[in-house]
Amino acid sequence: MSCALSIYTSVARRVAARRFSLSRQRWYQTGYGAADTIYALSTHPGKSAIAVVRISGPQTGRALQLLVAPTKKAESAAGRQLRARRAVLARIVDPSDSSSTLDTGVCMWFPGPRSYTGEDMAELQVHGGTAVVSSVLQALGRIQGLRLAEAGEFTRRALYNDKMDLTAVEGVADLINAETEAQRRLAVRQAQGELGQMYERWRGAIVGLMAGMEASIDFGEEENIEDGVVADVVAAGHELVQEMRAHLDDARRGEIMRSGVSVAIVGPPNSGKSTLLNLLAQRQVAIVSAVAGTTRDIVEATLDVGGFPVVVRDTAGLRPTGDAVEAEGVRRALAAAQSADLRICVVDASRLAAGDTAGDVFGGAWRALLRQPHTLVVANKADLLADVDDADAWARAHGVAGAALLSCATRRGWDALLRRMAAHIRHAWGTADADARCRLPLTRARHRQHMQRCVDHMTRFLATRDVVLAAEELRAAAAALGRITGRTGTEDVLDALFSQFCIGK
Numbered sequence: 001m002s003c004a005l006s007i008y009t010s011v012a013r014r015v016a017a018r019r020f021s022l023s024r025q026r027w028y029q030t031g032y033g034a035a036d037t038i039y040a041l042s043t044h045p046g047k048s049a050i051a052v053v054r055i056s057g058p059q060t061g062r063a064l065q066l067l068v069a070p071t072k073k074a075e076s077a078a079g080r081q082l083r084a085r086r087a088v089l090a091r092i093v094d095p096s097d098s099s100s101t102l103d104t105g106v107c108m109w110f111p112g113p114r115s116y117t118g119e120d121m122a123e124l125q126v127h128g129g130t131a132v133v134s135s136v137l138q139a140l141g142r143i144q145g146l147r148l149a150e151a152g153e154f155t156r157r158a159l160y161n162d163k164m165d166l167t168a169v170e171g172v173a174d175l176i177n178a179e180t181e182a183q184r185r186l187a188v189r190q191a192q193g194e195l196g197q198m199y200e201r202w203r204g205a206i207v208g209l210m211a212g213m214e215a216s217i218d219f220g221e222e223e224n225i226e227d228g229v230v231a232d233v234v235a236a237g238h239e240l241v242q243e244m245r246a247h248l249d250d251a252r253r254g255e256i257m258r259s260g261v262s263v264a265i266v267g268p269p270n271s272g273k274s275t276l277l278n279l280l281a282q283r284q285v286a287i288v289s290a291v292a293g294t295t296r297d298i299v300e301a302t303l304d305v306g307g308f309p310v311v312v313r314d315t316a317g318l319r320p321t322g323d324a325v326e327a328e329g330v331r332r333a334l335a336a337a338q339s340a341d342l343r344i345c346v347v348d349a350s351r352l353a354a355g356d357t358a359g360d361v362f363g364g365a366w367r368a369l370l371r372q373p374h375t376l377v378v379a380n381k382a383d384l385l386a387d388v389d390d391a392d393a394w395a396r397a398h399g400v401a402g403a404a405l406l407s408c409a410t411r412r413g414w415d416a417l418l419r420r421m422a423a424h425i426r427h428a429w430g431t432a433d434a435d436a437r438c439r440l441p442l443t444r445a446r447h448r449q450h451m452q453r454c455v456d457h458m459t460r461f462l463a464t465r466d467v468v469l470a471a472e473e474l475r476a477a478a479a480a481l482g483r484i485t486g487r488t489g490t491e492d493v494l495d496a497l498f499s500q501f502c503i504g505k
């Protein structure tokens with residue numbers, strides 16, 4: 001074991017010991033009384049077969065005693081007992097009158113700390129009728145010390161009790177919002193804490209380096225880093241920073257998969273851009289007409305292309321214009337094309353066939369768009385062409401080599417275009433997120449920002465020969481990682497995050 005590594009393991013133990021007290025401290029800082037017991041409907045409000053009501057906090061056991069009674073069939077003493085982590089069919093009764101049954105349902109008791117929140121918890125599965133649910137919630141409200149949970153409060157308690165770190169909480173939020181397979185695969189791994197564990201491992205390694213530096217100050221004669229004395233520490237630092245840079249340098253794959261690949265449909269007026277958007281979205285999102293210059297504002301639709309989340313934006317046709325409103329539309333179209341991850345340039349194939357050059361069709365000033373990376377050219381209105389046997393040869397001959405030939409009217413080339421889009425997205429930004437051996441990518445700009453800061457401090461640490469400065473840089477690098485996992489200075493992030501959660505989560 002290298003010097004840096006052995007330092008790391010001993011320090012890691014100290015770090016672990018401080019973890020509990022740190023989380024407690026944060027708990028009280030938030031103003032949430034740990035004494036409060038909270039309850040909420042955790043399933044969607046409205047009629048359903050089953051509704052789940054959750055309770056968490058120190059009064060949970062007492063609430064169950066008041067609320068849960070054996071069924072008529074199980075009047076025995078054993079029937080009264082709720083065993084930990086066992087589903088028990090029971091009557092749920094009015095706490096002030098146990099002969100009045102509110103519903104019969106399945107009750108589960110999860111004594112803390114082995115529960116979602118880390119506190120004593122219970123789950124009541126009742127019939128999902130509006131009156132049933134409201135009678136159970138009202139009954140809970142009549143028990144002293146219980147109150148309705150706020151949005152995300154169960155998960156917030158799980159965070160404070162070190163049941164999950166901040167990246168896992170963000171993973172849970174992403175999982176609830178996931179709409180495509182790619183998003184779900186990423187979120188489920190993040191929600192399991194995989195990303196947080198990696199950041200914590202790095203943070204632990206930096207703390208280990210700090211201990212190594214301290215040791216060198218204690219035993220060194222002067223406060224300069226001597227070659228050899230801390231060579232191990234510096235070598236370990238180099239290795240670490242390399243690993244971190246590789247994580248940062250990922251073409252924003254994780255962020256793009258999480259928030260959706262942004263696709264801009266651009267091209268000259270009347271080429272069929274809005275028609276293409278409507279086909280992709282499978283509904284009439286944008287106005288289609290034979291009048292050139294129909295679309296002015298950006299029209300947006302979210303869809304699933306081969307399991308990947310995609311946000312498509314239809315834009316105004318590019319042409320020189322004296323109309324101020326249309327000119328603003330063109331400006332927005334170009335901005336959307338600039339910022340998009342993928343551009344789909346739609347041109348009218350019949351105009352190319354009629355002898356217009358790609359330059360004429362596309363307008364010289366905007367032709368540069370066609371040469372940008374991540375740009376697919378689509379030659380639409382193929383139905384207006386005389387028979388084309390070889391689409392590739394046709395595109396080459398008409399100055400749009402590599403273009404996909406399409407007819408929105410007859411759907412010729414439609415499946416091929418979808419396959420091509422999906423393949424492009426998979427190749428450019430698809431992560432090996434289904435493969436547990438591959439490291440999870442960065443999924444949020446928030447993580448990237450702190451990660452970049454951490455790498456900057458690590459780089460300065462490696463460059464300095466001054467022991468005191470080096471220790472300061474390491475401390476700042478560790479703090480930056482701590483911000484990602486929620487260890488330091490994150491109350492504002494928490495408030496913003498939990499406000500997106502539903503009540504009951």
Ligand SMILES: Nc1nc2c(ncn2[C@@H]2O[C@H](COP(=O)(O)OP(=O)(O)OP(=O)(O)O)[C@@H](O)[C@H]2O)c(=O)[nH]1
Pocket residue numbers: 268269270271272273274275276287288289290291292293294295296315316317318380381382383384406407408409410
């Ligand atoms: N024959 C034929 N006509 C099409 C096809 N796709 C679109 N069109 C027609 O072309 C015209 C223009 O379509 P739009 O979708 O409005 O074109 P656009 O590019 O959005 O136009 P602007 O918003 O004005 O820039 C409409 O009359 C469409 O019906 C196609 O594949 N074949």
Ligand SMILES: [K+]
Pocket residue numbers: 269270288289290291292293294295
């Ligand atoms: K049009």
Ligand SMILES: [Mg+2]
Pocket residue numbers: 273274275286287288294295314315316317
């Ligand atoms: Mg349009």
